[in-house]
Amino acid sequence: MADDTPTPVFQIQRVYLKDLSLEQPNSPQILLEQVQPQVDINLALGAESVADGIYEVTVTATVTTKIKDKTLFLVEAKQAGIFEIRHIPEEQLQPIIGIACPGIVYPYLRAIVSDVCTRAGFPPVVLSEVNFQAMYEAQRAQAAAAAGTGNGSGIITTAS
Template sequence: MADETNGAPKPEAPQPRLQILTQYIRDVSFENIAVQKGLVSEGKPEVRVGVNLDAQKRGDDRYEVALKVKVDSKLPEGPVFILELDYAGLFVVQNVPDEQLHPLLMIECPRLIFPYVRRVVGDLTRDGGYPPLNLEMIDFLSLYRAEIARRQGQAAAPAAQA
């Protein structure tokens, strides 16, 4: 395509690039409370899942994105198990505008590593003596939007009190 002012072609903008270099378990804990206390779990336990995200710059164009999952399983008699998993991916991100970098790191990167987190959680619960826990799919876009709204609400609260 020729530039109308001098006839020279316009240089093409470099394409955005996202690549997973590696992914790994940073930390994992499975506390099998019911078995340690000699409790026989009868019935279906209440399972609560909490998710947290973190992203850190790890050099030129490299970012570590961590997906932290905590699972609490309880029966009326008491806790069954507690699972905590800190799973991370190391990503190369290039040619992404600054205003799009944070959403990319907090939405797309966790979306890419989530299937592996799901497998690890299922394996840990199965190996702990329970049916495998298959985590529901997570809508990282909704989580991101909720966190942005929460931060904006916190920023507006002190201003309203003044």
């Protein structure tokens, strides 16, 4: 008896730089400062279905570097990947999109951010490794907690 279960498919179709911006709003004056800048790094993930079984997953890094209250430079880069994911059980699909796909895209993002900082005349900003599984689980826990509040806003309200 033959097994008619379709073979699961997980393939990278393309990895590409979707968006990149560099701003130096206070140059050249701020470049004369001899103070160690403060670096703030934020990461964001995005995913959407673009066709049947085809998903675009994005990882965005926003790097803001300031001296005192003035911006030295701001880099925002969005790296994306297109993935073919078919015949995967629904309970496994979200972890693949939220963990495996960002893990594939992220090294490209790290290289882009470091390179653009260097080309702008600054020391490279090296993004640290990210545990996408821990990030995914934290987001799921936060969503579950928000759903449990009853108001759907994710904000716990109390009467005083």
